[in-house]
Amino acid sequence: MKDELDRQRHAQSSGRTLSEFEFIRTLRQQVPVRDQTSLSLGIGDDAAVIRSHPGRDILISTDLLVEDVDFRRTSTTPTLLGHKSLAVSLSDIAAMGARPRWSLVSIGVPEDIWETNFVKDFYSGLLSLASHYDVQLIGGDTSSTPEKVVIDSIILGECGTDLAVTRGGAKPGDQIFVTGYLGGAAAGLRLIERGAHLPSDPSEDLHLIDHVMLRQLRPEPRVGWGIVLGQERLATAMIDISDGLSSDLNHLCLESKVGALLDSSLIPIDKQVADLCGRRALDPLQLALHGGEDFELVFTVSPNNVSRLPRRVDGVSITHIGEIRDATEGIRISEGSRVWELKPGGWRHF
Numbered sequence: 001m002k003d004e005l006d007r008q009r010h011a012q013s014s015g016r017t018l019s020e021f022e023f024i025r026t027l028r029q030q031v032p033v034r035d036q037t038s039l040s041l042g043i044g045d046d047a048a049v050i051r052s053h054p055g056r057d058i059l060i061s062t063d064l065l066v067e068d069v070d071f072r073r074t075s076t077t078p079t080l081l082g083h084k085s086l087a088v089s090l091s092d093i094a095a096m097g098a099r100p101r102w103s104l105v106s107i108g109v110p111e112d113i114w115e116t117n118f119v120k121d122f123y124s125g126l127l128s129l130a131s132h133y134d135v136q137l138i139g140g141d142t143s144s145t146p147e148k149v150v151i152d153s154i155i156l157g158e159c160g161t162d163l164a165v166t167r168g169g170a171k172p173g174d175q176i177f178v179t180g181y182l183g184g185a186a187a188g189l190r191l192i193e194r195g196a197h198l199p200s201d202p203s204e205d206l207h208l209i210d211h212v213m214l215r216q217l218r219p220e221p222r223v224g225w226g227i228v229l230g231q232e233r234l235a236t237a238m239i240d241i242s243d244g245l246s247s248d249l250n251h252l253c254l255e256s257k258v259g260a261l262l263d264s265s266l267i268p269i270d271k272q273v274a275d276l277c278g279r280r281a282l283d284p285l286q287l288a289l290h291g292g293e294d295f296e297l298v299f300t301v302s303p304n305n306v307s308r309l310p311r312r313v314d315g316v317s318i319t320h321i322g323e324i325r326d327a328t329e330g331i332r333i334s335e336g337s338r339v340w341e342l343k344p345g346g347w348r349h350f
């Protein structure tokens with residue numbers, strides 16, 4: 001934590017451009033804390049928390065998706081893009097242990113795209129996911145852009161007072177878990193960058209390729225797990241994996257002022273990724289540790305609550321991957337008897 005603040009001060013005083021995360025930290029420091037009775041959490045977590053009335057908190061989060069930065073229009077379909085635009089927001093509400101309720105989506109499209117079925121298909125993908133989770137689209141804005149598609153997805157959720165799970169509640173001794181399997185979305189992105197398309201050409205890898213590409217293009221937010229972990233007060237801290245496990249665990253540890261020790265043999269690597277990597281000499285563990293956009297949840301549980309964890313929610317399992325340690329130990333990963341520092345290696349905009 002102190003190191004991070006020192007880095008920021010150094011970056012500012014030396015005139016170096018701030019990273020995305022340094023920028024967010026400085027912005028956060030500039031925002032005065034006011035009206036703490038209704039705003040219980042501002043900048044810095046997966047969503048902000050507003051106290052609406054006794055017994056209920058409202059959560060709000062927004063996600064920006066920019067063509068050729070966050071997606072390529074030629075590698076996805078409008079329907080999948082609509083699904084993903086809502087899915088990333090649902091994932092942030094899940095990461096807060098809350099239930100998603102309302103969505104506002106703004107879209108800017110170039111005129112030639114407007115004249116196609118793009119927007120209609122985009123909303124068909126978005127609304128089908130919304131109806132699956134009983135989320136209502138309650139507004140948005142529509143505009144034109146000179147060239148690229150831009151989408152802003154705002155989500156509101158709710159939970160009982162003080163039940164929101166922040167990134168900041170992990171304590172040494174808490175056990176670290178992750179939902180589902182990791183590395184699929186990153187493997188999918190690599191295939192897309194190499195020109196793979198949906199539907200894929202028939203080949204022996206057809207099934208594997210379709211699976212990992214859909215992990216990238218059609219993420220499934222862990223809404224059910226989020227609600228269970230929040231409502232049952234099972235998670236002490238939580239974050240969703242948007243940037244990559246190493247990076248997002250780093251955010252959680254910074255906010256909680258703790259360190260962590262992961263066991264590399266426990267990391268749940270997507271089976272299809274392991275199979276694909278085996279044929280292409282890529283390291284599946286690296287994809288699972290540093291690849292972003294799996295939209296799984298990483299959460300910490302106090303040792304006396306571990307036995308209360310359900311084995312599966314909505315058919316999705318969880319895996320124990322390590323333990324929260326004192327901040328002085330840093331964030332490390334073991335492989336057999338060797339232990340090394342786990343540096344945040346996921347996605348960064350700047």
Ligand code: ADP
Pocket residue numbers: 024027042043044045046047048062063092242243
């Ligand atoms: P996530 O990956 O969960 O969507 P981000 O890394 O985008 O989270 O953002 C982390 C925190 O910083 C969030 O609380 C978010 O609201 C806040 N944040 C990010 N960008 C801005 C901005 N331009 N202005 C204000 N807050 C921001």
Ligand code: MG
Pocket residue numbers: 045046091092095239240242
């Ligand atoms: Mg998030």
